[in-house]
Amino acid sequence: MSANAAAAPEPKGRPAPKTGSKPKPKTSGAPRARRQGPIVPASSVSGHTLVMVIAIMTYLAALTAGGVDLVRATAAGWERDIVRETTVQIRPADGRDMNAAVARVAEIARAAPGVVEVRPYSEAETARLLEPWLGAGLSFSDLPIPRLVVLRLSDDGRFDPAALKAALEREAPGASLDDHRRFLDRLVAMARTLVALGLGVLALVLAATVLSVVFATRGAMAGNRDIVQVLHFVGAKDGYIAGQFQRRFLRLGLKGGLAGGLAAIATFLLAELTAEQGVGSAAVDQMDALFGRFQVGPTAYAGVVAIVVLISVLTAVTSRVTVFRTLRALD
Known part of the structure; x- marks a missing residue:
């Protein structure tokens, strides 16, 4: 028997680890879940x-x-203003004192039932209202500009426009009541x-x-x-x-x-x-x-x-x- 045949075979097994090598960490059998991206791009x-x-x-x-x-x-x-406010317009005429006519209309309006406030417009206030159309420095002696008296009415419905119109026709010629309803x-x-x-x-x-x-x-x-x-x-x-x-x-x-x-x-x-x-x-x-x-x-x-x-x-x-x-x- 030869020396090679007489030599016993080495047992099979794991190879000896190399000096200085580190063992690999154990990993689980399940694959790591990947983060899914959105179907629709976030920005486009x-x-x-x-x-x-x-x-x-x-x-x-x-x-x-x-x-x-x-x-x-x-x-x-x-x-709301239809039933809460009305206006008396005083038209100018030859020989008519507009300031006295305005004062008389205000007195008649204050005596009317249902009127809670009377506010006559002065010449300066009237000119200021007309300023966007007629310009500044308006003279009342050059143009027949009417004067206004604004009446604030109560909410109880006691105001009678027909009675006030009749009183203005008798005691204040040239004054007319306008309730603005049509406008x-x-x-x-x-x-x-x-x-x-x-x-x-x-x-x-x-x-x-x-x-x-x-x-x-x-x-x-x-x-x-x-x-x-x-x-x-x-x-x-x-x-x-x-x-x-x-x-x-x-x-x-x-x-x-x-x-x-x-x-x-x-x-x-x-x-x-x-x-x-x-x-x-x-x-x-x-x-x-x-x-x-x-x-x-x-x-x-x-x-x-x-x-x-x-x-x-x-x-x-x-x-x-x-x-x-x-x-x-x-x-």
């Missing part, structure tokens, strides 16, 4: 464009809502028409926002069509895919809506500040006399908040409906 050109479009639409809708609220409040004030009725009708037109414009702005979201959603789906098709054909539920788009477009709607709403509120505040700084000028005083003080009420600001929420919800719901319709076309 179409997303930024949609935010700008939503901001502009929200701004226009908020301005429309503020204008509608302002006109509505003004019309309500006009309707104010026309203004109220015009204001209601403007409110209806404003609501129509608001509806059109919301419709344009919905159409913009539809096109943006289809563009986003076209850019991610391969991913959507793969998820659809491997069995992903339509609700899951639509939910991804809905959350993304809800964030876009909120971002654009907040930007447009804040811009509208800033515009309201700037307009109020400008109107307050112009108090005392003839034009602003005349506008205040006709339309009341320019002031955006709390209902307008609440309307801006409601529009921001509504446009955000419309953006999310519209994207979801668009995704569902597109997925049904793949079946």
Whole structure:
């Protein structure tokens, strides 16, 4: 027997570890979960464009809502003034002392039932009212300008315009009572028409926002069509895919809506500040006399908040409906 054959074979086993080597850490058999990215990109050109479009639409809708609220409040004030205020006009004539005639009319009006306040307009106040049309430095001796006496009425309905007209005809020639009813009725009708037109414009702005979201959603789906098709054909539920788009477009709607709403509120505040700084000028005083003080009420600001929420919800719901319709076309 040879020496090689006589040599016993070495037992099989693990090789001896090398000096200085570190043992490998044990790993579990389950693979490490990878973080999934969003189906819809977090930022894209179409997303930024949609935010700008939503901001502009929200701004226009908020301005429309503020204008509608302002006109509505003004019309309500006009309707209240129909029953709370009236005016006596005294026409000038040869040999007539206008100051004495104004004093006599004021005395007759104070004695009438239902009249709580009598305010005769002086020559300076009358000239200031006519300044926007006839200019400053108006002379009453050159033009036959009538004088006004404003009567504030009570709310109990005791005022009798027919009796006051008869008293003025007997004791104050040249004085006539004008309750502004015909003029104010026309203004109220015009204001209601403007409110209806404003609501129509608001509806059109919301419709344009919905159409913009539809096109943006289809563009986003076209850019991610391969991913959507793969998820659809491997069995992903339509609700899951639509939910991804809905959350993304809800964030876009909120971002654009907040930007447009804040811009509208800033515009309201700037307009109020400008109107307050112009108090005392003839034009602003005349506008205040006709339309009341320019002031955006709390209902307008609440309307801006409601529009921001509504446009955000419309953006999310519209994207979801668009995704569902597109997925049904793949079946």
